[in-house]
Amino acid sequence: MFTALxxxxxxNGLQLGxxxxxxxxxxxxxxxxxxxxNLAHGSLYMIGAFACATVAAATGSFWLGLIASLAAxxxxxxxxxxxxxxxxYDRDHLDQVLATFALILILSExxxxxxxxxxxxxxxxxxxxxxxxxxxxxxxxxxxxxxxxVGIAVAAGLYLLISKTxxxxxxxxxxxxxxxIAALGVDISTLYTVVFALGAALAGxxxxxxxxxxxxxxxxxxxxxxxxxxxxxIGGIGSIKxxxxxxMIVGVVDTMGxxxxxxxxxxxxxAAQATTIGAALASMLIYVVMAxxxxxxxxxxxxAQS
Amino acid sequence: MNRIxxxxxxxLSLATSGLAHAEPVKIGVITTLSGGGAxxxxxxxxxxxxxxxxxxxxxxxxxxxxxxxxxELAVQIAEKMIQGDKVxxxxxxxxxxxxxxxxxxxxxxxxxxxxxxxxxxxxxxxNCNANYFNVAYQNDNFHEAMGQYANQDYKNSFILAPxxxxxxxxxxxxxxxxxxxxxxxxxxxxxxTDYAAEIAQIRASGADSxxxxxxxxxxxxxxxxxxxSGVGIPVMGPSFSFDQDVLPAVxxxxxxxxxxxxxxxxxxxxxxxxxxxxxxxxxxxxPSIYAAQSWDTANLILSALSKASxxxxxxxxxxxxxxxxxxxxxxxxxxxNQHPIQNIYVREVVKDGDVLTNKIVATAFENHKDAYAEQCxx
Numbered sequence: 121m122f123t124a125l126x127x128x129x130x131x132n133g134l135q136l137g138x139x140x141x142x143x144x145x146x147x148x149x150x151x152x153x154x155x156x157x158n159l160a161h162g163s164l165y166m167i168g169a170f171a172c173a174t175v176a177a178a179t180g181s182f183w184l185g186l187i188a189s190l191a192a193x194x195x196x197x198x199x200x201x202x203x204x205x206x207x208x209y210d211r212d213h214l215d216q217v218l219a220t221f222a223l224i225l226i227l228s229e230x231x232x233x234x235x236x237x238x239x240x241x242x243x244x245x246x247x248x249x250x251x252x253x254x255x256x257x258x259x260x261x262x263x264x265x266x267x268x269x270v271g272i273a274v275a276a277g278l279y280l281l282i283s284k285t286x287x288x289x290x291x292x293x294x295x296x297x298x299x300x301i302a303a304l305g306v307d308i309s310t311l312y313t314v315v316f317a318l319g320a321a322l323a324g325x326x327x328x329x330x331x332x333x334x335x336x337x338x339x340x341x342x343x344x345x346x347x348x349x350x351x352x353x354i355g356g357i358g359s360i361k362x363x364x365x366x367x368m369i370v371g372v373v374d375t376m377g378x379x380x381x382x383x384x385x386x387x388x389x390x391a392a393q394a395t396t397i398g399a400a401l402a403s404m405l406i407y408v409v410m411a412x413x414x415x416x417x418x419x420x421x422x423x424a425q426s
Numbered sequence: 427m428n429r430i431x432x433x434x435x436x437x438l439s440l441a442t443s444g445l446a447h448a449e450p451v452k453i454g455v456i457t458t459l460s461g462g463g464a465x466x467x468x469x470x471x472x473x474x475x476x477x478x479x480x481x482x483x484x485x486x487x488x489x490x491x492x493x494x495x496x497x498e499l500a501v502q503i504a505e506k507m508i509q510g511d512k513v514x515x516x517x518x519x520x521x522x523x524x525x526x527x528x529x530x531x532x533x534x535x536x537x538x539x540x541x542x543x544x545x546x547x548x549x550x551x552x553n554c555n556a557n558y559f560n561v562a563y564q565n566d567n568f569h570e571a572m573g574q575y576a577n578q579d580y581k582n583s584f585i586l587a588p589x590x591x592x593x594x595x596x597x598x599x600x601x602x603x604x605x606x607x608x609x610x611x612x613x614x615x616x617x618x619t620d621y622a623a624e625i626a627q628i629r630a631s632g633a634d635s636x637x638x639x640x641x642x643x644x645x646x647x648x649x650x651x652x653x654x655s656g657v658g659i660p661v662m663g664p665s666f667s668f669d670q671d672v673l674p675a676v677x678x679x680x681x682x683x684x685x686x687x688x689x690x691x692x693x694x695x696x697x698x699x700x701x702x703x704x705x706x707x708x709x710x711x712x713p714s715i716y717a718a719q720s721w722d723t724a725n726l727i728l729s730a731l732s733k734a735s736x737x738x739x740x741x742x743x744x745x746x747x748x749x750x751x752x753x754x755x756x757x758x759x760x761x762x763n764q765h766p767i768q769n770i771y772v773r774e775v776v777k778d779g780d781v782l783t784n785k786i787v788a789t790a791f792e793n794h795k796d797a798y799a800e801q802c803x804x
Binding site for chain 1: 459464589620624626646650671674
């Protein structure tokens with residue numbers, strides 16, 4: 121029974137990691153290419169979830185909702201890049217933080233204005249209801265397995281996009297030397313809009329996938345944003361590979377910590393105390409891991425050379 | 427002679443009109459109108475303003491401000507209301523941590539505070555205050571009711587709550603009346619949205635039931651994931667995760683779940699029926715427990731205003747304490763610590779047409795008092 125539980129928790133950790141990867145990939149891509157700290161990334165996640173919930177409610181199809189979430193997040197992403205973000209590339213990080221924080225407030229209250237203050241309903245699609253048996257006698261939810269598969273597919277797709285295509289080449293060139301590729305005649309402002317929209321679409325996609333598991337409500341993006349920042353700091357800012365490894369570390373450590381710490385502590389102290397202290401320690405664990413990794417690799421595990 | 431008569435009639439009419447229209451009273455309402463918890467505050471505000479509007483009392487002036495669920499902001503607003511607006515009464519706060527930040531300071535400045543939600547244990551016992559009236563509940567109450575009710579069917583319950591004061595109050599309240607054993611006790615992070623790890627533990631624990639207190643979006647996330655996981659062990663909770671504000675988002679996963687509250691839209695009494703009717707007519711949705719408590723708070727204030735001026739603090743407090751109003755909860759009175767003595771019901775989530783709502787299936791406690799009143803020196 122314990123093996124089954126352990127496998128189930130490991131899968132839970134992977135699934136959380138995959139979600140974080142979708143968020144962190146966009147964040148790290150935008151930071152790597154444009155040098156921009158985008159706090160409003162969580163709002164794009166929220167927009168994806170709202171778009172999916174609204175379209176799914178109107179049409180009855182989760183899949184159409186998923187497409188809508190990609191389109192809405194990419195659309196809003198491109199719009200705010202052109203309207204606001206574009207003016208921030210030459211400013212320092214403090215101005216960027218301030219402006220993108222303002223965007224959080226505007227997008228959150230905008231969402232409340234359009235959708236109201238009450239959480240929306242979004243359920244997992246009927247094709248992915250149910251569970252599959254695990255080795256060792258356990259069971260695992262099909263939808264979460266599908267999320268893991270989708271996340272791996274997105275990671276592979278991003279790898280191919282960046283290493284094998286012309287757009288990827290430009291993104292890599294933009295990362296290493298902005299002025300040079302502009303001088304070579306690449307339309308840098310269109311490239312920036314495309315990269316920003318791509319990052320936004322990934323966030324919106326993550327929001328829609330998670331929206332079916334959680335509550336679709338205003339402000340749902342900010343807790344995830346904090347974890348996504350932890351991920352890119354661990355992985356090395358600007359590195360997609362780092363985002364993937366960092367997301368897996370954070371996902372697995374967080375899940376395993378919540379599951380194992382209270383029971384480990386219970387071996388040495390009374391149960392009531394162990395649950396309280398265990399819960400408190402578990403919520404700190406990923407930050408401890410982040411601090412440890414930064415102590416040995418100050419610029420993260422896979423720092424992009426810049 | 428005629429002139430004297432006319433003058434005295436005029437004087438008399440002035441005097442009586444003076445009685446009918448007491449001096450204006452200013453009520454400061456601090457509640458959560460933006461951010462993730464806004465649904466609760468909006469229900470609170472809507473019910474409160476509707477009750478004042480229906481009463482036709484033109485002397486009540488409301489100052490409504492949004493605390494965005496941030497304690498430091500709530501404290502600033504409270505200071506502004508007390509020092510700047512010179513409010514006579516304050517109400518509106520939804521969350522216990524905000525209430526703890528605002529209430530002790532406000533009542534120390536001789537402002538009367540009426541809580542439409544949130545009843546932290548710290549304000550119910552030794553630190554109770556003559557200026558603090560709780561019209562909602564003491565935090566432990568709903569959990570105590572569910573603990574009591576669980577004894578009927580369950581022997582081995584798995585309990586979980588967020589790791590913060592109200593979460594600990596909740597599980598303490600549940601355990602105070604629950605007699606069975608615990609299959610597990612877990613504290614989760616505040617604001618946590620993924621419960622896969624906890625659900626796996628529940629599945630492995632061999633529990634015969636699950637009790638959880640996860641307010642707001644946390645509860646929605648937990649219920650959806652729990653239903654999807656196919657664990658199938660019966661779930662129960664306080665009303666906070668099964669009320670009108672969250673039920674549409676949880677969906678059919680909530681059907682059949684037993685939950686505890688002091689009120690339900692189907693409660694049989696005149697005041698409750700009238701309240702549900704007029705709330706639906708005005709806002710086109712069913713009211714939540716927060717709306718009901720807020721409606722009662724407004725009507726309690728109106729009842730006291732008809733007896734005494736809010737400027738005459740002692741007389742006004744005595745009038746409040748009498749609780750001489752038609753509560754939507756039926757019987758309602760104040761204990762010595764100025765917290766409610768009321769029935770707590772067990773409700774079940776049902777579908778009424780297309781709308782998910784609750785109906786009462788049992789009464790867990792009649793005229794229930796909180797556990798801290800004895801420590802209060804009032």
